[in-house]
Amino acid sequence: MIEEAVLRKVKILSKEENYFAFIRNIRQTVSDTIISDLSPHYLSEPRGAYKNKSLYVVKPRSTKEVSKCLKLATKYKIGVVPWSGGTGLVGGQIAADKYNVTLSLEKMNKIKNFSSVNQSLEVEAGVILESIHEFVDSKNFLFPLSMASKGSCCIGGNLATNAGGIGVLRYGNARDLCLGLEVVLADGSIINDIKTLKKDNTGYDLKNLFIGSEGSLGVITRAVLRLYPTPANKIVVFFGVPDFNAALKTYLEISKRFGQFLQAYELISNVGMLFLEETNMFRSTIQRSKSEWHVLIELGFNNSSVEEEVYEALDNLYNKNIISNVVVGDTETKAQNLWKMREDIPEANRKIGAITSHDISLPLENMESFIKKSVIEIKEINQFLRVNCFGHMGDGNLHFNIFPPKGEKSTSYFKIKTKLTDIINKNCKTLEGSFSAEHGVGRLKVKDLKQYCDPGKFHVMCQLKKAMDPFAILNPGVIVSRDTQDI
Ligand SMILES: Cc1cc2nc3c(=O)[nH]c(=O)nc-3n(C[C@H](O)[C@H](O)[C@H](O)COP(=O)(O)OP(=O)(O)OC[C@H]3O[C@@H](n4cnc5c(N)ncnc54)[C@H](O)[C@@H]3O)c2cc1C
Numbered sequence: 412m413i414e415e416a417v418l419r420k421v422k423i424l425s426k427e428e429n430y431f432a433f434i435r436n437i438r439q440t441v442s443d444t445i446i447s448d449l450s451p452h453y454l455s456e457p458r459g460a461y462k463n464k465s466l467y468v469v470k471p472r473s474t475k476e477v478s479k480c481l482k483l484a485t486k487y488k489i490g491v492v493p494w495s496g497g498t499g500l501v502g503g504q505i506a507a508d509k510y511n512v513t514l515s516l517e518k519m520n521k522i523k524n525f526s527s528v529n530q531s532l533e534v535e536a537g538v539i540l541e542s543i544h545e546f547v548d549s550k551n552f553l554f555p556l557s558m559a560s561k562g563s564c565c566i567g568g569n570l571a572t573n574a575g576g577i578g579v580l581r582y583g584n585a586r587d588l589c590l591g592l593e594v595v596l597a598d599g600s601i602i603n604d605i606k607t608l609k610k611d612n613t614g615y616d617l618k619n620l621f622i623g624s625e626g627s628l629g630v631i632t633r634a635v636l637r638l639y640p641t642p643a644n645k646i647v648v649f650f651g652v653p654d655f656n657a658a659l660k661t662y663l664e665i666s667k668r669f670g671q672f673l674q675a676y677e678l679i680s681n682v683g684m685l686f687l688e689e690t691n692m693f694r695s696t697i698q699r700s701k702s703e704w705h706v707l708i709e710l711g712f713n714n715s716s717v718e719e720e721v722y723e724a725l726d727n728l729y730n731k732n733i734i735s736n737v738v739v740g741d742t743e744t745k746a747q748n749l750w751k752m753r754e755d756i757p758e759a760n761r762k763i764g765a766i767t768s769h770d771i772s773l774p775l776e777n778m779e780s781f782i783k784k785s786v787i788e789i790k791e792i793n794q795f796l797r798v799n800c801f802g803h804m805g806d807g808n809l810h811f812n813i814f815p816p817k818g819e820k821s822t823s824y825f826k827i828k829t830k831l832t833d834i835i836n837k838n839c840k841t842l843e844g845s846f847s848a849e850h851g852v853g854r855l856k857v858k859d860l861k862q863y864c865d866p867g868k869f870h871v872m873c874q875l876k877k878a879m880d881p882f883a884i885l886n887p888g889v890i891v892s893r894d895t896q897d898i
Contacts, residue, residue: 430510433487434467441479445470445518453513456505457498457560457761458768461854465492465506468513474593474601474632480514481630481884482599490887493626495537495568498560500770501853503625503889504568511887516567519632522546529607530638531590536567536631543636552638555582555674559754567631573623575849580805581674581711582639584849585622591635592618596628597880607635620875625851626886628879642672642711646721647740649749650729651702655779657733658704662775662805664728665708669721675709676805677753683801686759687752689817694752700736706804707753756801760812764821766796767828768812769835772848775807781842782809788834789813792827808848811835836863852890861895873897 424432437446446469454463471477484491490511494504506513516537524533527550534543540561547554556569558576568574570592575584582588591606594617604618621629652658662676681703687693710721728734740746760768773781782800789796795816802809813831815824836846840863852860861869869891876883876891876898883893891897 426510429487430489433483433489433512436483436487437469437480440483441471441476445472445476449513453494453497453515456502457500461502461505461507463505463513464509465511465513466509468494468515470515470518472518474519474595477514477516477519477595477630477632478599478601480599481595481597484512484884485598485882488882488884490884491630492886493567493571493630495565495571496539496560496563497568498564499568499572499625499853500768500850501847501855503572503851503853503886505854507854507888514630516565516630516632519567520565524635525550526607527552530640531607532636532638533591533605533633534566534636535633536570537565540564540566540569547638548641551641553641554588554636554638556585556588559757566634566636570622570631570634571624571626572851573849575803575806575808577675577677577709577803579803579808579849580676581672586619588637589618589622589634590637592621592631593633594621594629594631597882597885601632602629605633605635609637623851625853625889627876627890628885630885643713644715644718645674645709645711645746646718647707647709647746647749648725649705649707649738649740649752650725650734651700651736652704652706652734653732654703655782658706658804659775659779660733661706661728664724665721666805668724669710669717672710672712672717672721673708673805674711675707675803677707677802678804678809679705679707679753679756679801680799681705682797682799683756683759686763686799687755690759690762692752692755692759694748702735706734707749709750753801756799757810760799760814763814765799765812765814766821766824767831767835768810769832769846770802770848770850771809771811771835771839771844771846772807773809773839773842773844775804777842777844778804778807778809781838781844782811784842785811785834785838788838789831792830793824796824803849807844832859839863854888857888857890857892857895860890861897869897 449468491514492506492511494513494515497504519535520537521535543554555578569585573585592604594602666673740749797814799812815821839846846859873891
């Protein structure tokens with residue numbers, strides 16, 4: 412009741428007065444040292460589409476400090492935008508209002524409680540993904556979540572976006588790799604669900620509600636991660652295929668015979684290879700083939716007889732002209748080079764400059780129809796537009812990015828952005844796919860969510876947001892938004 416009275420009192424202050432009262436209070440009641448002006452590091456995001464408008468960044472050092480910050484934010488109704496590594500691709504980490512505050516988890520970066528028996532590791536939200544890899548590698552374990560941004564993104568952001576990446580096929584996405592979670596709610600209360608259990612059916616699955624909620628329902632402060640023993644051997648192979656159907660046939664053959672070992676099945680279009688060349692990022696160790704599509708596969712296993720069988724299967728596919736130009740990553744350097752080429756594609760895309768980028772998923776049996784139909788419709792708008800389609804084909808996730816004709820600037824084509832986005836989203840819906848497979852909704856796809864999400868599901872999302880964050884202070888404008896009058 413006392414809180415209510417305080418809330419009513421602060422309501423009569425202007426937005427600006429509330430904001431500065433909030434900043435003063437953080438300094439006085441939490442710590443003077445955890446708040447600073449927003450430095451250039453937090454200003455933008457990888458695609459340069461959003462600029463961070465918040466004036467201050469708060470860097471709590473503990474869950475308690477996060478709790479105190481959120482309690483004050485609720486009291487003064489200040490929007491809080493969580494920031495982990497800042498590599499998100501849908502603008503969720505970028506504040507849209509100068510009276511929002513950026514909350515960076517970077518000082519909460521401790522790795523704790525490794526257990527080889529439970530095969531688990533506890534980490535604070537601000538630990539960089541690659542540091543987790545290095546730590547568990549030294550213990551001969553594997554944390555399979557991995558992506559090109561691994562050197563900058565943090566586990567808090569990975570869980571908040573339910574990140575996917577290159578190991579989903581075998582190990583699942585961030586959600587599948589999280590055993591326990593600690594979260595601070597909008598009013599500052601703490602949910603401690605730090606557990607190492609693989610089974611726990613004690614009521615509603617709150618952990619999985621926060622994973623993928625992009626900071627709109629709570630701030631993730633700690634997590635327990637699921638580890639796997641590192642497979643003793645791996646095979647990394649790159650090859651060309653004449654068409655999508657051959658890529659699918661090969662996938663079905665390999666996954667039928669070696670599914671339990673198949674860690675990645677990545678599709679790369681000829682346009683992707685061309686973009687690497689155009690941006691001088693092509694690896695000369697790989698012979699450039701004329702194939703329409705390319706595939707990069709990785710298998711991990713302990714039994715060395717698997718190796719022979721895999722190569723036999725690939726030989727068979729080669730002899731039937733289903734695959735060609737096979738490059739085997741038979742040394743660690745060669746394997747890394749093959750992966751580097753795949754992981755350089757987003758950078759090549761960034762250098763060339765997309766008109767619009769899509770992160771979609773489809774049932775495998777509809778993927779070819781989607782690509783064909785979408786490319787035809789895009790070329791009807793302008794036959795010289797270029798499409799770079801690549802991604803985690805094995806788990807049904809494609810990145811489908813549309814570029815201006817060679818040598819032209821994407822900005823000259825922004826007027827057709829909505830038309831192109833409509834083509835992709837509609838085709839995804841018709842072919843039972845999703846317009847956001849692994850990057851999330853963020854600020855970029857708020858309208859798409861409202862338009863393409865099942866109305867019943869959307870209604871429950873709005874109700875959840877209202878119930879858990881009644882003053883909409885947690886990442887305002889992300890997923891469901893007051894601006895679109897959903898909440
Ligand atoms: C080159 C490149 C390649 C990429 N490849 C992939 C890929 O293969 N697969 C994939 O899934 N993604 C990929 N991404 C996107 C991005 O790296 C992931 O979304 C990543 O999980 C974001 O982590 P982050 O720490 O950078 O989060 P941020 O960008 O800081 O934040 C992302 C979102 O989570 C919220 N958030 C951050 N921390 C917390 C927290 N502690 N509690 C609550 N909310 C929080 C933010 O407010 C924001 O909405 C790629 C990005 C780049 C630049």
